[in-house]
Amino acid sequence: MMMRGFLSLIVCSLLWGTACSQVVYDITGVWVDGAGKTLQLRTLEGGNVEGEFLDSVVVATDGTFVLRGQVDRKQCAMIASAKYGFRAIFLDGTSMRFTINTGEYSYKNPSASYVLDNETKDQLAAQAMVQFWGDDYIRNFSLGGLGLSLKRATTKGKQDSIAAEIKQVEREQWDQMNAFLQQYNDSDVAPYFIEMNMLRMMSLEQISSFYDRFTNRVKQTEKGREIGERIALLKKLAPGSFAPEFELTTSDGKKIALKDLRGHIVLLDFWASWCGPCMDEMSNVKALYEKYHDRGLEIVGISMDNNKAKWEGAIERAGLVWHHVSSLKGMNRCPVAKLYQVVAIPKLYIVDKDGKIIAKDLRGEDLREKMDELFQ
Numbered sequence: 001m002m003m004r005g006f007l008s009l010i011v012c013s014l015l016w017g018t019a020c021s022q023v024v025y026d027i028t029g030v031w032v033d034g035a036g037k038t039l040q041l042r043t044l045e046g047g048n049v050e051g052e053f054l055d056s057v058v059v060a061t062d063g064t065f066v067l068r069g070q071v072d073r074k075q076c077a078m079i080a081s082a083k084y085g086f087r088a089i090f091l092d093g094t095s096m097r098f099t100i101n102t103g104e105y106s107y108k109n110p111s112a113s114y115v116l117d118n119e120t121k122d123q124l125a126a127q128a129m130v131q132f133w134g135d136d137y138i139r140n141f142s143l144g145g146l147g148l149s150l151k152r153a154t155t156k157g158k159q160d161s162i163a164a165e166i167k168q169v170e171r172e173q174w175d176q177m178n179a180f181l182q183q184y185n186d187s188d189v190a191p192y193f194i195e196m197n198m199l200r201m202m203s204l205e206q207i208s209s210f211y212d213r214f215t216n217r218v219k220q221t222e223k224g225r226e227i228g229e230r231i232a233l234l235k236k237l238a239p240g241s242f243a244p245e246f247e248l249t250t251s252d253g254k255k256i257a258l259k260d261l262r263g264h265i266v267l268l269d270f271w272a273s274w275c276g277p278c279m280d281e282m283s284n285v286k287a288l289y290e291k292y293h294d295r296g297l298e299i300v301g302i303s304m305d306n307n308k309a310k311w312e313g314a315i316e317r318a319g320l321v322w323h324h325v326s327s328l329k330g331m332n333r334c335p336v337a338k339l340y341q342v343v344a345i346p347k348l349y350i351v352d353k354d355g356k357i358i359a360k361d362l363r364g365e366d367l368r369e370k371m372d373e374l375f376q
Contacts, residue, residue: 025091027067029098034059044076047196076192085110088130090122125189186215191223200344243351246336248325264298268349270342272304273314278346292375304331
């Protein structure tokens with residue numbers, strides 16, 4: 001009898017702990033002239049700026065709406081309409097009430113229609129995080145074009161002028177990041193800023209420097225600890241470190257492990273059949289394979305696909321004749337993607353004959369120059 005009671009207590013405690021881990025959201029409001037329109041709630045988990053569907057509601061005839069439910073932890077999200085913009089929010093268990101006026105909508109300011117009663121620091125931080133993403137999306141296009149122009153510039157004066165423009169854009173980027181830190185380094189949203197805006201394309205030094213300026217309280221939140229662990233893993237993937245070992249199944253059902261290719265220079269190419277930039281880069285990768293395979297280059301294409309037919313079809317259509325492996329679990333659940341901290345593709349690692357990482361994230365001419373250097 002005592003044992004049965006003890007077990008019951010354990011079960012109740014587990015259920016209570018599970019219930020306590022849930023975060024309730026309670027979003028209400030009025031959408032002026034919104035009767036019959038659909039409003040969605042989308043989470044921004046994994047730094048996905050398009051969001052992942054969580055909930056939706058059709059606005060009532062009197063313009064009111066209610067979104068109520070729960071998520072498994074605090075997280076960033078957005079409320080959005082297909083034609084009338086979106087508003088970033090932070091689901092932290094507090095109730096939110098909005099007034100939506102679609103007459104205020106502008107594609108240049110997609111959140112202008114959404115007015116939140118009683119703005120909190122965390123809600124403002126979520127807005128600032130997504131605003132940075134939009135601004136940086138444009139900045140990175142600019143930096144890409146300027147980088148190409150710099151390589152093509154034929155005079156010292158032109159090179160200096162373009163280099164100055166690049167520095168100015170980079171300065172604007174850091175100024176905006178610094179402004180976020182000054183206002184929100186003690187906000188629970190701060191770690192999400194790294195996930196959304198930095199992990200995909202910023203240096204480890206920038207990411208670490210940004211994280212170090214969080215308050216200790218934020219670093220100890222669930223997301224703060226998660227980002228701290230990811231930074232530690234990224235440090236283990238820096239050039240000069242041994243590439244993590246893995247084994248996956250090839251497209252013809254065989255197993256291949258990274259250690260099987262020791263003694264070769266190995267290019268690890270994380271890609272997917274649905275990734276346009278990945279497929280655009282394949283002609284460059286093919287040319288390098290044809291040029292250096294006989295001299296010891298091996299390529300392992302690690303697919304983020306979850307559809308075997310589409311994966312194999314892309315390999316055949318593009319004539320990709322090197323090693324191909326996949327867990328067929330997509331990017332978020334692929335164990336090798338997690339091991340190599342792949343949050344966006346294409347992503348490349350170059351591994352030397354001893355199994356150490358030489359370089360990563362090179363594309364186009366930069367990749368060609370590095371391969372030429374290695375096989376010179």
